[in-house]
Amino acid sequence: MSLQVLGGRLFECAAVLTKAGLRSFCSAEMIIKPSDLPPDFSVDTLIAEANRCVACGLCLPHCPTYRITQSEADSPRGRIALMSGVASNRIPMNARFVLHIDRCLTCRACEAVCPNHVSYGKLVDGTRAMISSSFLDLPSEKTATRKSRFRRWVENEILAKxxxxxxxxxxxxxxxxxxxxxxxxxxxxxxxxxxxxxxxxxxxxxxxxxxxxxxxxxxxxxxxxxxxxxxxxxxxxxxxxxxxxxxxxxxxxxxxxxxxxxxxxxxxxxxxxxxxxxxxxxxxxxxxxxxxxxxxxxxxxxxxxxxxxxxxxxxxxxxxxxxxxxxxxxxxxxxxxxxxxxxxxxxxxxxxxxxxxxxAKAEGWGNIKPQPLPHKIAVHEPCSLRNVLRGSAHPYALLARIPDAQITPLAGNDQCCGAAGTYFLDQAEMAQVLLRDKITMLDASGARYLATSNVGCAMHIAGALREAGSQIEVLHPVTLLARQMGMPT
Known part of the structure; x- marks a missing residue:
């Protein structure tokens, strides 16, 4: 057995005894069966990928939920240990397990800093597919992965049409x-x-x-x-x-x-x-x-x-x-x-x-003369752009084409704003904590505009600013550039 596999398995055992109280998982009766899984999902693949985690802990300070709860069960390495434990039938699947998986924002900040390149995004998506397909009779606790019929109808019959x-x-x-x-x-x-x-x-x-x-x-x-x-x-x-x-x-x-x-x-x-x-x-x-x-x-x-x-x-x-x-x-x-x-x-x-x-790479800028904008623009870097696409530098380059614009990164760009798809609905308390941090940083920035490259983040932050009566405008970098290029509003 390789050292990294051994390290991963040792941590899986240790996680059950951590301060998060993971011993309670052992008292549940619900076990995932291979027949419960979707046909395109492999438990062996999940376990193999989970075993690549050597529990080094470098991901911990980058995880928004761990930063708030200080619980191993809400950290990337803790969740990986739980995923592997459930997939291999060493830990029962119950509502508490699902809660810790639901609390993950899928911001993938852990992936960006992982020295062993563990594909955490695939792990958590695969685990949520495992949860959704198991049809377990979980206790009365509501979980994000067990959506109401109305919610599923909206996603499948409205958003997808x-x-x-x-x-x-x-x-x-x-x-x-x-x-x-x-x-x-x-x-x-x-x-x-x-x-x-x-x-x-x-x-x-x-x-x-x-x-x-x-x-x-x-x-x-x-x-x-x-x-x-x-x-x-x-x-x-x-x-x-x-x-x-x-x-x-x-x-x-x-x-x-x-x-x-x-x-x-x-x-x-x-x-x-x-x-x-x-x-x-x-x-x-x-x-x-x-x-x-x-x-x-x-x-x-x-x-x-x-x-x-x-x-x-x-x-x-x-x-x-x-x-x-x-x-x-x-x-x-x-x-x-x-x-x-x-x-x-x-x-x-x-x-x-x-x-x-x-x-940033397009041609034709020679004839484009944007109007000056002598205001401060704070740039918010969405997790998906920063951690996965690795393109956080591009909005700055785009906004730099606006004369007199004062462009500055929003403090705390390494932490999620809490929107995360439907996370702000499913885990409202955690999302609000993260949102308050962003609003505090934005108020302290002195910016007139907040430029962000993701619609979910924009709506999440703009809603809070509107409720607070703030005059800060939230918009996409390309929208601000188009205005200065003379686009009719």
């Missing part, structure tokens, strides 16, 4: 513009429910520009936005799900900037949600279906695109990791067919680029 999201746009705009939103917020009729949290984060809902900011609006995006001036290439634009309602300004700004640099933008109508919410919630089957649909949507253009642009770093991570998911059309496919599907996923994901990363 682009036409239904577009149908919501006029309704939400009426709600905001009619004064009904003000009445609802003042009355407190929603109480302290999850719906109230969602409503509190709802920004002004915009409409897609029909001609890249050149006049007119529409309820859906055009299939093609032609380049302005000297053509330099063609790109695709990934819209996402929530963003196509709540981050229209960023999507319109992206088209505007790309067009003015000479890039034609293609927006396939059949694209859908990236699948990240489903993947992190344990629904690997739906996540895979959405991946296949997105791949077909962009392949259906029949074009050799320079890149497929993502404006939300969380979506960007999911899209770039499609090759690591099972993208076969059916579980019965042959090895050659599966390899072909993986190869196609690799070609698709290789074209994915965050908008700031693409613009």
């Amino acid at each position: 682009s036409s239904r999201l577009d149908a919501l746009r006029p309704l939400l705009r009426f709600y905001e513009r009619s004064g009904l939103q003000k009445i609802v917020r003042r009355s407190g009729v929603l109480g302290k429910t999850r719906l109230a949290v969602l409503e509190g984060q709802l920004p002004p809902v915009g409409t897609p520009c029909s001609l890249s900011g050149r006049g007119g609006v529409a309820n859906t995006w055009q299939a093609v936005y032609p380049a302005i001036g000297n053509p330099r290439g063609e790109v695709g634009l990934f819209l996402g799900c929530v963003a196509r309602l709540t981050d229209v300004a960023t999507l319109n700004s992206t088209i505007f900037v790309l067009n003015h640099l000479g890039y034609t933008v293609h927006v396939p109508s059949t694209q859908t949600c990236c699948g990240a919410l489903h993947q992190h919630g344990g629904d690997r089957q739906t996540a895979t279906q959405l991946a296949r649909q997105n791949m077909r949507a962009f392949e259906g253009l029949g074009l050799n695109l320079h890149a497929i642009i993502s404006t939300a770093s969380g979506c960007g991570v999911q899209l770039t990791e499609y090759p690591s998911h099972n993208v076969s059309e059916t579980p019965q496919q042959s090895i050659l067919q599966s390899l072909h599907a993986e190869e196609e996923a690799g070609k698709f994901s290789a074209k994915i680029m965050d908008i700031s990363a693409f613009l």
Whole structure:
């Protein structure tokens, strides 16, 4: 037995005796069975990857939940020990185990600093799939991975259906513009429910520009936005799900900037949600279906695109990791067919680029003269951009094109803001602690603007600022640049 395997297993045993009180796991009766697992999930793979963790502890100061609870069970190495223990039937699966897995933000800061390159993201997603597929009769404690039927319906029948999201746009705009939103917020009729949290984060809902900011609006995006001036290439634009309602300004700004640099933008109508919410919630089957649909949507253009642009770093991570998911059309496919599907996923994901990363390398800036902006801009680095895409430098380079802008990193960028997909709903108390830290740092920054590259982070932070009556505006770096380039608002 190698030293690293031995070290991993020794830590698994030690974790059960830590101050977190993990002895209580031994009193439960629920055991995962191989027959409970989804067909594309391997317990052996999980255990092998978990055994790569040598329990060095270098990840601990980078883990947001460990920093708050100081519990080994809420640290990366503690969770890995628990995952391995449950997968190998040495530790029973119970509500307390699920709680510690649910508390993970999947920020993957631990991955970024792990000297042994443990794929923690794959471990926690695989474990959540294991939990979701086991159908255990857990006690009455609510867990994020055991979602209500209504929640699953919203994710599968609304977020995953682009036409239904577009149908919501006029309704939400009426709600905001009619004064009904003000009445609802003042009355407190929603109480302290999850719906109230969602409503509190709802920004002004915009409409897609029909001609890249050149006049007119529409309820859906055009299939093609032609380049302005000297053509330099063609790109695709990934819209996402929530963003196509709540981050229209960023999507319109992206088209505007790309067009003015000479890039034609293609927006396939059949694209859908990236699948990240489903993947992190344990629904690997739906996540895979959405991946296949997105791949077909962009392949259906029949074009050799320079890149497929993502404006939300969380979506960007999911899209770039499609090759690591099972993208076969059916579980019965042959090895050659599966390899072909993986190869196609690799070609698709290789074209994915965050908008700031693409613009950092794009040509055509010689004729672009943004207007000066003599204000301080704090830059928030989303976990997905910083820890996985490793592209946190690109927004700074993009904003540096604005004359007189005072650009500064937001203090505490190495810690998560607490949004993390639906984490702010499922683990509200922990999310609020992390959010308060961000707001404190932002208040101390003296910034007029906060630039962030992920729609979930933007809504989470902006909602708190709005509630506090702050005048700090939260927006995407490309939106701020497009304004200074003269984009109509």
